[in-house]
Amino acid sequence: MPAEPTLVPLVGTPDVDVVVVGAGPAGATAALRLAGRGLDVALIERAETPGAKNLSGGVLYLDALVRAVGEAWREAPLERVVTRNVTTLLTSDASVSLDYGDQTLASSGTGGAPNAATVLRARLDPWLAGQAEAAGAFLMPGMLVESLALAEDPAVPGGRRVVGVVAGGQVMRARAVVLADGVNSFLARGAGLRPTPRPHQLAVGVKAVLGLDPALVEARFGVPEGEGAAHALVGDATLGVAGGAFLYTNQDSLSLGVVLRLDALTESGRSAREVFGHVLTHPGLQRYVADAEVLEYGSHLVAEGGIGMVGTVAWPGCVVVGDAAGLTLNSGLVLRGMDLAITSGLVAGDVVADAVAAEDPARVLAYQAALSASPAYRDLATHAGMTGLLRAPRTVRAVGRGRARRAPFDVPHRRRRRGPAAGLAAPGAAVAEPTRVARRRAPDLEVGVTSGTEPEATRGPALNVLLGSTAFDAATPHIDTSAMDPRSPETQAVIAVCPASVYRVARSRTTGEEYVAADEAGCLECGACLVVSSGGLRWEYPASGGVRFRQG
Known part of the structure; x- marks a missing residue:
């Protein structure tokens, strides 16, 4: 707060x-x-x-x-020095990519530095x-x-x-x-x-770091030793929620994530965890992420308001x-x-x-x-x-229907020679959704992700660790849900945007009344819940302890 x-x-x-x-x-x-x-x-x-x-x-x-x-x-x-930038349009079962590779990006920056690195x-x-x-x-x-x-x-x-x-x-x-x-x-x-930012000015970023042998990183992404690739994913990646997805190469791991605008996420009827599970198991990405190990799972708020948010x-x-x-x-x-x-x-x-x-x-x-x-x-x-354009429903619908010619692709600033790093989102059919466990407790929550009829070899990384892959120290209490109505739109929004499944509607064994429970030990401390709350939730950073990222 x-x-x-x-x-x-x-x-x-x-x-x-x-x-x-x-x-x-x-x-x-x-x-x-x-x-x-x-x-x-x-x-x-x-x-x-x-x-x-x-x-x-x-x-x-x-x-x-x-x-x-x-x-x-x-x-x-x-x-890794980024020398390959790829923009990929995903449908539910196919993908098409625009691949830009340029070795000069390894030394085109100030003082001979690379243009960009992961x-x-x-x-x-x-x-x-x-x-x-x-x-x-x-x-x-x-x-x-x-x-x-x-x-x-x-x-x-x-x-x-x-x-x-x-x-x-x-x-x-x-x-x-x-x-x-x-x-x-x-x-x-x-x-x-x-001022207090509004949901349309912020997005929740959900990311996993996936361990992968360096030789496999280089072979799968087509880069030499020490170099890497940045993939921007558009189309079916986010199940119609305005935002985008990305896949970056690290030395011995991959960074895979989604960025979901909070207002669009709450209106979609989907959850942040659901969308992330979808992109992680998407058939169009298995050539890159198959057999990778989930090293860490985390979340962070991202400003989406552009220059108007600076003030x-x-x-x-x-x-x-x-x-x-x-x-x-x-x-x-x-x-x-x-x-x-x-x-x-x-x-x-x-x-x-x-x-x-x-x-x-x-x-x-x-x-x-x-x-x-x-x-x-x-x-x-x-x-x-771009802020207004990215919020336009017509923009999202155009990409979601596969009409790539109508997507507002950005031309990087020539002086900077920037490559794509994250993309638009658009609707599409779900490929796989997280199976829900009966009790959502953190940090030892286990979430299994099915992948339909895909052969075993093409399935994505197992999500049986997710929150267990993130370190937590004993935290001081920092969440108060006592004033929240379990059947209110506020509660549904808070549950939807939380990537850690901290919140749930529970029933008292003594009175039989419903209430909003919070398993705050597994909170990723992104603060998305507070942004979409209408006042019933009290949330602040823990005074001590809490999440501890080992990758980031």
Whole structure:
């Protein structure tokens, strides 16, 4: 839930120059730039290690990373350099692909870096946070920031400014705060700095990492050693739910996932788990995923609002970066977030450093214009019309009926030479659906997926692990369903969007009354349930423990 700010006296000695909340790509990059400018920086992360609560589709366009770390990019834990981009239109029992392979993509980026590479967040994020530490930032993992600390200050626009954060009931004062707390951005929303996103502005991303021998990865995807492919999947992949699907190659695994717009998912009558199970067992993908092992299953919210979701990102003493600022680009076939996050972190770092040097908290307001002039914002502006197009029912129906000529394929920005990374969704007939168990308990839930009359050799990876493949630590209670009506549309929506099957309608053995139960131990902490709730659900990040991604 959004966290109400804590009002504190204006006068007080700063504990650090800058607090950065969130050690993902945006926050770590901001901390790196700030520490490089000689500032005392605290980089706070709620997970025990950076990346343990982060998850992405997995393609990082490297221009921004090179600008952030220079030649150190060569040491980054990249999985595979993407030299092959494939767009595949799926029907219920067939597929057709547009395959673009280009060896120059291996060295066409800034400073001879690759154009793009696949990454796993549990490896990338600790490395990038380590770069910030090496520059002098102080990493503080395992700490949940509870609220922003605000003070009355008639000298700044609006009469209030951010003077720090509250964690563990204690105020940590700072000359400025950088919020990189993810797409939910409870801190900024609680302080009234950011609006509450609506279901049509967000999508739930559901992803599995599938273990596969490197030699099989290279043979199945037609790439040489060390190189990889990014597949955008459209058509039948998402059973008619607006969104898309992707399949990326890692060194010894695959990243397979779906991105489903929340409003479309709740209106479809389907569930996130059902759609993911469908794409995992789709006959058109078995040439790639057959016999792979499910290593991890996870979920994350994705911003879908485009440039219109960015809005105000700077206030006296505080700026917002990355996912928290709505910086995600979905052009129909390209889904980008990490490079935009890194760019925003660099921009914020410079603006905040200048403001601290000038001892003027209002100077951080210059971040608004600086971000608007950045490559990240310009790319969002270039694709500004795609958000409305992707929401149009006619667009989805056209692809679903196999009329590929009417699909709004995106032409990648020539200067960037971006390849497809995620795609549109469209309706189609189901190939396989998850069989439901009588009791949906997490994290030891077992879900079997049938594959019709397919021969044994062409069946997809077994889903008998799913949530069991994701690590959980004992978590403090963070879900309250007591005010939810078990027969309400709100309850049905919450059940549908939860990829972990946390919620179910149960019946009391003593009174016989129905109620909404939550097996919160298996919560993937994506927050999709809260977005579609109409107010009956109370959900927040656990104060400790919870999900722990080992792949990301």
